[in-house]
Amino acid sequence: MSCCTPVSIEIPPTPRVPGKIRTIALVGPPNSGKSTLFNRLTGLRQKVANYPGVTVEQRVGKLAGIGRSDLILIDLPGIYSLSSYSEDARVAVEVLHGTMPGSPAPDAVLLVLDSMHLSRQLMLAGPVLALGLPTLILLNMTDVMEARNGEVDSLALAQELGAPVAKISATKGTGLDAIGIFLARKNAEIQRPLELPIMGNAASYRQWATGVSTRTKYKAPLSSETTRKLDRVLLHRIWGPLLFLAVVITLFQAVFTLGQPLSDGFQAILDQVGVRVGGLLPPGWIQSLVVDGAWKGVSSILVFLPQILLLFLFIGVLEDSGYLARAALIADRVMRSIGLNGKAFIPLLSAYACAVPAIMSTRTIENKRDRIATILVTPFMTCSARIPIYLLMIAAFIPNRPLLGEFFGMRAAVMLGLYLLGFVAALATARLLKSSILKASSAPFILELPQYRLPTLRSLGLRLFDRAKVFVKQAGTVILAVTLVLWLLSHIPAHGGSFPQLANSFIGKLGLFIEPVIRPLGFNWKIGIGLLTSVLAREVIVGTLGTLYGADPATQSMTLQSALRHDMHLGGAIALVVYFALAMQCTSTLAVVKRETNSWKWPAVQFVYMTALAYVAALATNQIISRFF
Template identity: 80%
Template sequence: MSSCCTPQTVDLDPTPRIPGKVKTVALVGPPNSGKSTLFNRLTGLRQKVANYPGVTVEQHFGKMSGIDRSDLTLIDLPGIYSLNSYSEDARVAIEVLTGKMPGTPAPDAVLLVLDSLHLERQLMLAAPVLALGLPVLLLLNMSDVMEARGGVVDTLALAQELGVPVAKISAARGTGLDAITHFLNQHSANSAPQLELPVVGNARSYRQWATGISTRTKYKAPISSTWTRRLDSVLLGRISGPLVFLAVVIAVFQVVFTLGQPLSDGMQELLNRSGDAVGHLMGSGWMESLLIDGVWKGAASILVFLPQILLLFLFIGVLEDSGYLARAALIADRVMRTIGLNGKAFIPLLSAYACAVPAIMATRTIENKRDRFATILVTPFMTCSARLPIYTLMIAAFIPNKHILGNFFGMRAAVMLALYLLGFVAALATARLLKSSILKASAAPFILELPQYRVPTLRSLGLRLFDRGMVFCKQAGTVILSVTLVLWALSHIPFGTSLPDSIIGHIGRWIEPAIHPLGFTWKIGIGLLSSVIAREVIVGTLGTLYGADPATQSLSLQAALRHDLTLGGAMALVVFFAFAMQCTSTLAIVKRETNSWKWPALQFAYMSVLAYVGALLTNVLVSRIF
């Protein structure tokens, strides 16, 4: 067998495998190669999602019931371009393929999926995968599209060059999958390819090798469709590209915010009514309070975010599966790199205006770990919808309803806009600080294969939404419920006492000297403590403490606040909320995404200090000016 460079033996120290039938199969391929579509079809959507130990990368695995091989387990590895260990995804792939990932069985065979539309470049991944010494079936996905556009490849010659079987398939249409069944039925766990390949990590050798293979197998790249060329001329244009990108992200933000919030409100109302119904059946008492105010409302604080989460991931799924998200990241990268972030950070930051929880989950599209962590840490600065209740309350109570630009722009709107800008500036400044200090790193290469434009499938989108919803409820929910129960206990002990006389009430009076310079009273202090679970909780807490009339709670609470707070204290409070991490859900999801309590603890401490200093300066300045 010929090769364009000196062949060398590759040794990744794979775990020895016992000869016998294939039981576990790994699915490997570059991003946007159609690997996930194939996985869904092979497993018939019957799959499980979990996290690899010690990392935040998810593993998808399922029985191959889609091709009547339910005795086989398929592991879907992260989409990678190479097995270089600089990324977390690549490290996970190497550890799984070599049998070193705890809790994950070593694969007996590999299905290597490559996009036939970009075969010459994607063949670079085949070299290190084949060098592992596992039985491999090379699947040329989207072959139907390739041939329809004039592309050509000699699969027999390619199989002879690589020493492994090669099959043309279409994961979207489900054609050619019988080759997978034949491969798995005919191969045993020790029928590995006998081939020596270039050294792992030598990208130049891989490129030369892939070019030589493509030439000898008479590969002819397909011509891009007319629509692809026309769309790219607009979507990637120097002027039109950013304009379209801006319109898309604004549309996503607007829909998630305007449609997601009413859905979340409806979910909240449904959960509240259900809780009230259960409470009436149980009667009054501490047990009823524990289950309703603690467990039920704790669960409600989790489920209320689901509409926004599902909406956000629906849009991200449509953008990603259609092929536009890769192009949007390419456009945003030009701007985001000026503050040290990756281009893929823009959409999570923008979506955080609706809710930081799904936005942080959306950072999984950022491959570089340090860039991803920096994005996670600054995301809560963006003004989420949970801040609006306290913003609206304080602005209505203390800011006069005067116009400053004719009849189109009022003083209250100006203050609200200033608070949004304040959070955005804080996020950018913090990102710059992080990328120049604890998360400092050399600029990672922005490797991106622009996929073909496709129509997203309902099957793929539905699976994505189901996964995100289940992961959020199971992982973040346990932490949120625990904190909710602790706060309930602190607000009811000693039993039978009012909130001011409870433990949390005493804590509020104890911290009053610390918050007095900010212009806050002990009641505001209790509101701050109660709002740790969720920012909007402070409005209800203050209403209870001030004894606001339920029928006119907003107006009577505004009057009570004007009596207890100065303008400086009121503005200090909204600045405090603009900076502070008052959201247990966000802390829980940060812990879940970073796989450590260190980062959410650092995030909470930094944002709290910034909130205190910002509120202090605001109170002093406003009090002196007014």
């Protein structure tokens, strides 16, 4: 029976007892399509909070997607078993048993299993069915499984498990009518299998799952010939890492080769908007506030949107195609050598977008010391907030010259070097932690390698839209507020009705006060103010510099790049990006570290260590470059 059938559900004959379903728990292993199904069933009408006393997120929504707004769906964390020591597994067990404070006890369970790997994923079915709750087993991605000559007898599986089984596709939304039929059976008590293994015994569950697969004649789908050929090359011990390096180099070169003209064109548009807006306002302080303060600050960060979106487009293609999972295996060899848990790779990889969700994703790491070590080094990874200052300083100070022919230029090399600097700093710090205060035994790294597939335009489009929305929202809120405050502080105290010189303003005096501390790094007082404001969020520094240089009559007519070249030399410019590569400058990250570790000790240690490391590295960079260039 295909998942494209309007209703695909097999229910063995079972006795019935009175009961009413109000709350349903959605359970499944990671990457089984559970989150996609939750979003489709709730129609995105959901709320997100934290379970009381723990850091695991709670997603709850009404089943509006199938016309049952009277029912509540609880999305439990993705887990492989109910006996794991991870916080996610503990929360799932407590919710299923009805002992989690603030969460209603579920009346039924929707168990999502990936039919592509059904033999292994059935290990979760045993302990879930052992709970005795009415359970509907949803075999996701059976359309892909059957297209690749895989087979599963859903009726035989339902009779074997004593629970209804439905074939679905969460991505396409097919087969979901089965859920409505299951939930309409208000008086159903699902018959449990006669010989379930002992709860908590992983070996017996593995043996039981294998037996169920054999008796129901499950046939795993074949890997395509293309996948096997690609993996022989991409996972090769020598060619794999070399090809991965080539992919990364190509990515960064494309950001400048394709992205720079797009940003230049966008800059011209933003400049024209600023001129037109200024022409609509009367000359004076209002015009200066709007144009020199707000618009120059916000537009100086918005101009990098095309390059940032281009970078995330390439990363999205690599992720959706299945290649990044292979990169995880390549990187695992390096991570094991420094003592990091293999599961730490996923948080470190996702930190290239933002450190906040990356730190939250460390909850899957069972060992507490491994988890804290991963949390402490994650902010070293180059997040998207660092990209604007990287692009600004590289475009201003690094000539656009070829380095390895026309394929790889100096700008891309510097950008790649900054990413590598953050990665190496993370590995070195992890090695230091794991060999001293956070020693722990190593754990195996288990990863399902997905089939190679073509990314969909819808998936990539949603990813870019979400990234653009976050970026623009940041520019329109935090950066806008900071630039307005900076403009005000750069124009007070007024004397005789006229604005003071920038250096004599309140912000100028503050900058000159801290300048002796940062002067050895090659920074002037304006950069110092940028360092202070960027503690809120790293990208704020670009808006800060745009506002300060826009308020200075000596540089008001220059572009921001020209103004920086007027005030800085190469040593200070490179020192600045090195500082940003290593420093902890994100209040949101510090807050989530405090929440995840339940202590202010670790974020304080993290902030002091990263700031000191950034200062020393920037000082050394400026001194070396200034001496030889």
